[in-house]
Amino acid sequence: MWRASCFALSLLAPAAVALAQQGVGDVVYVPTPQVVVDTMLRMANVGAGDYLIDLGSGDGRVVIGAARRGARALGVDLDRHLLKVATAAAQREGVAGRASFREQNLFETDLAGATVVTTYLLPDMNLKLRPKLLALPPGTRVVAHDYHMGDWLPDERETIAVPEKKVGQAGVSYLYLWHVPAPVAGRWQATIPFGTGSAALEFDLEQKFQVLKGQASAVAGRPTRLNSPTLRGDAIAFQVEVGAPQNPVRYAFRGKVEGDAASGTVVVSDPARGQREHTWRARRIAAAAMKGS
Ligand SMILES: C[S@@+](CC[C@H](N)C(=O)[O-])C[C@H]1O[C@@H](n2cnc3c(N)ncnc32)[C@H](O)[C@@H]1O
Incomplete structure (x- = not known):
């Protein structure tokens, strides 16, 4: 048209x-x-x-x-x-x-x-x-x-x-x-609440303009999935599921990206512990190129 x-x-x-x-x-x-x-x-x-x-x-x-x-x-x-x-x-x-x-x-x-x-x-x-x-x-x-x-x-x-x-x-x-999308492609590292303590989360983001695809490494040895990453300007959101797909701990991240740093709040829904909100911070440890630009 x-x-x-x-x-x-x-x-x-x-x-x-x-x-x-x-x-x-x-x-x-x-x-x-x-x-x-x-x-x-x-x-x-x-x-x-x-x-x-x-x-x-x-x-x-x-x-x-x-x-x-x-x-x-x-x-x-x-x-x-x-x-x-x-x-x-x-x-x-x-x-x-x-x-x-x-x-x-x-x-x-x-x-x-x-x-x-x-x-x-x-x-x-x-x-x-x-x-x-x-x-x-x-x-x-x-x-x-x-x-x-x-x-x-x-x-x-x-x-x-x-x-x-x-x-x-x-x-x-x-x-x-x-x-205008923030450049976020690359590998990120964060520490997230897990069980009664915390665990390391590493994830990779692929970016074509504002469209993201993401993959997370295992958290505390458990299978981990990164779902529905979105980016609008510097506002990022994504979900992470840790553990067996039928009974995972769910994390809903929202935050802002500033250069190689990101921070915000994460809502953790743990079948064993209920739902709680925490703050999170992540650091980009390896930048990658955005596709399409
Ligand atoms: C389609 S009109 C749009 C006018 C206005 N933005 C609007 O929406 O009503 C495009 C305008 O761009 C100007 N223009 C075209 N090429 C240009 C250039 N290289 N540098 C600056 N102005 C240009 C034309 O003179 C014209 O006024």
Whole structure:
């Protein structure tokens, strides 16, 4: 579906060309309908404390929408006319103190400090930006209108009906939200509560963007399984079962990753001792490469 809409944005039909009078660079100017802008900002939960960068900012509507929600925001574009329109609109809306615009090639924009990056660009442009986006601090949100990031699958997606939309897939907008994943691939070591004392847990995580697969070594000589690992930004969760599959001690881990360290809380459900919550810490003792980046 997104391929069809990509085709339409890159080779605009004559009727759509009227909508795309301006725009300079690698993709023509097509404004995101306001209802879609509002949905993008809601999906990324943009608010005071955020710094949003819209890559290819057009008439500034995404930047102005973010500033209206209390965020600082920057738009970059190569089209001087659109940059003037955007700057005037920010002044008119009373958000010029938080919304600024810069004439710049979006591939050269320094994204340092951004907590949210938005795009309405073609898929090959999104893919070219992808390594730079993945290098941003874990948890940075990326929201794209209509176009995907290849095999970096979104954490959330929404499809909304937009009857007035004539470009891309007419009448429909596809919205995608990603959280930049923390690099967690490799071997980890932790000490976990076990019986009346503690035991060493070693586990390996394989990572393709935010998608994890995990395996644990035996704990205290008992067969051990690591199940359902998930990662959103720097927030990690996984379950571990120790012992016979029909009667295991179950551990539900939740925590945050900071570099080669992780910590959080673990709920231990032990058939012999009931359920208790503890804190946990783990250390990555050997990093591995993330697949796909
Ligand atoms: C599809 S419009 C999106 C406008 C706005 N973000 C929105 O959602 O309403 C893409 C914009 O990117 C700008 N653009 C294209 N290539 C660019 C480049 N290499 N650097 C900066 N801006 C670029 C165009 O001038 C146009 O305004």
